[in-house]
Structures are given as C-alpha cells and as structure tokens.
Amino acid sequence: MELNRDYESAAIYKWRKKRKKAFVLFICIVGICFLVTRMVRVEDKTTVKVHNMHTEQNEKAIRYVASNMIKEDPKIAITFDDGPSPAWTPQLLDGLKERNVKATFFLIGENAKNNPELVKREAEEGHLIGNHTYHHLDMSSISSMDAFKKETQDVENLFEQITGTPITKFYRPPQGKYNIENLKMAQELGYHTFFWSLAYVDWYQDKQPTKDEAFGKLLKRIHPGAIVLLHSTSSTNAQILDELLTKWEEMGYTIKPLTELAGAAT
Numbered sequence: 001m002e003l004n005r006d007y008e009s010a011a012i013y014k015w016r017k018k019r020k021k022a023f024v025l026f027i028c029i030v031g032i033c034f035l036v037t038r039m040v041r042v043e044d045k046t047t048v049k050v051h052n053m054h055t056e057q058n059e060k061a062i063r064y065v066a067s068n069m070i071k072e073d074p075k076i077a078i079t080f081d082d083g084p085s086p087a088w089t090p091q092l093l094d095g096l097k098e099r100n101v102k103a104t105f106f107l108i109g110e111n112a113k114n115n116p117e118l119v120k121r122e123a124e125e126g127h128l129i130g131n132h133t134y135h136h137l138d139m140s141s142i143s144s145m146d147a148f149k150k151e152t153q154d155v156e157n158l159f160e161q162i163t164g165t166p167i168t169k170f171y172r173p174p175q176g177k178y179n180i181e182n183l184k185m186a187q188e189l190g191y192h193t194f195f196w197s198l199a200y201v202d203w204y205q206d207k208q209p210t211k212d213e214a215f216g217k218l219l220k221r222i223h224p225g226a227i228v229l230l231h232s233t234s235s236t237n238a239q240i241l242d243e244l245l246t247k248w249e250e251m252g253y254t255i256k257p258l259t260e261l262a263g264a265a266t
Helices: 002-071 089-099 109-114 116-124 145-163 180-188 211-218 235-250 258-262
Strands: 075-081 104-107 128-131 227-231
Touching: 075 258, 089 116, 089 235, 104 109, 109 116, 109 145, 116 128, 116 145, 128 145, 145 180, 211 235, 227 258
Parallel strands: 075 104, 075 227, 104 128
Antiparallel strands: none
C-alpha cells in the first residue's frame, strides 16, 4: 500500500508540474499575441496617418494645378506647310488678318520663287516664315552637309532677296522624314527643328477632305500646347479656317505664335 501511495504522489507531482509549464506557455503565447496586436495597431495608425498626409498633399497639388490652368487659357500654334499657293494662301491670310492671328508658314523654295508677292505679304503681316527646303525632298536620304545646306540655304537666300530680311531659323523636314544626322546638320546651321502634334490628310489636291471630315479630326484631337499642321495648298483649309478658329476659341484655346508656344529664340 505504501508503494502505491508513493507512486500516486509522484504521478500527481509530475502532472501538476506539466500543468504549470502549460499555463506559463499559455500566458507567454497570450502576451506575444497581445504585443503583436498592439504593434499592428500602431503600424496601422501610422500608415493611415501617412496616407492621409499624402492624400492631403496630392489634393493641394491638384488644386494648385487646376487653379493655374483656369488662370491661363490653353495655347496652340498654327503652322502651314508647302506654300505659298496662289489659289488658297490669299484666303488664308485674309482670315488670319481679320482675327489678328499670327501663324508660321514653312515655305518651299520653288513655290516662294513663283509667288514672291505672297511671301512678302506673309512677312509684312507679321507671320513667321520657316524653311521647308527648296525642292521638298526626302531629307532623310541626304547624308552630306553640303547637300543639306544647299536645300536650306537656297530658301534663305531667296527669302532675303524677296523681303530684305533674314528668314526665321525654323526648319521642318518635308513629310516629317529625317534622320539623326539631319537634325544635327540643322542644328549646326542654327535651325530649330519643328514637327507637329496635330495634322490630318489635307494635301491631296484631287481628294480634298470635306468640311465635316476636317472638323472631325481638328476639333476632336486638339489639345493644350498643340502645334497644328495645315497645308496652305488645301482648298478645304481655306474654306473652313474662319469657322475652325471660332470653334477652337469657343473651346477655350488661345492661338499664339510658334515662338511663344515653343519658347524658342527666333
């Protein structure tokens, strides 16, 4: 009987010891869970605070940009290529003069030679005159500086001969075709090269777009800072110009010279 009692006491002692360890382990687990929960809550509060701070800063930035956009109307510039055209350039000039809008005319040397009075009128009425090369070649196929210089310098010389003033050093590659070497050549000759951000198919003489087709492109695609390319050889452009300018102005756009829009030196 004594042996059984001692064995039973030992078993009870071991069970109590295990229960005590289990209880301590349970307390530790609960404590760890509590600490982790507190840390997550602190992190969440910090995250929310940072998020709110960034949200507030973003809202301030948006309000600042919006307020400045409201203060100043979006600007666009109008450019005309391939002229002058005796058929349509006079009508374009009449419309621009009536509204006191200044455009940029990128002249082809051959056309300028055949229409010196129109070149003179463009300059006298305050429009910028840019260089569209003498023969309207694919300039990306020209690899020598001598050939490139002749195509541009012949236009310079002709313009100065007609107007008595130097041409604005703005260059636009015919059809927008170029290579990197061309751009370097233009820069070496003192030119700023200008492409465009809005144009439409208006250059086919025997397949001119309708008024609705023109407006469908030119009104839907206009955007702040646009450099618009129109061809001065287009009958459609001559016919719609006045209404087109009106619609752009009604949309909130202000038409500025290319120099002001691009911030480039003449």
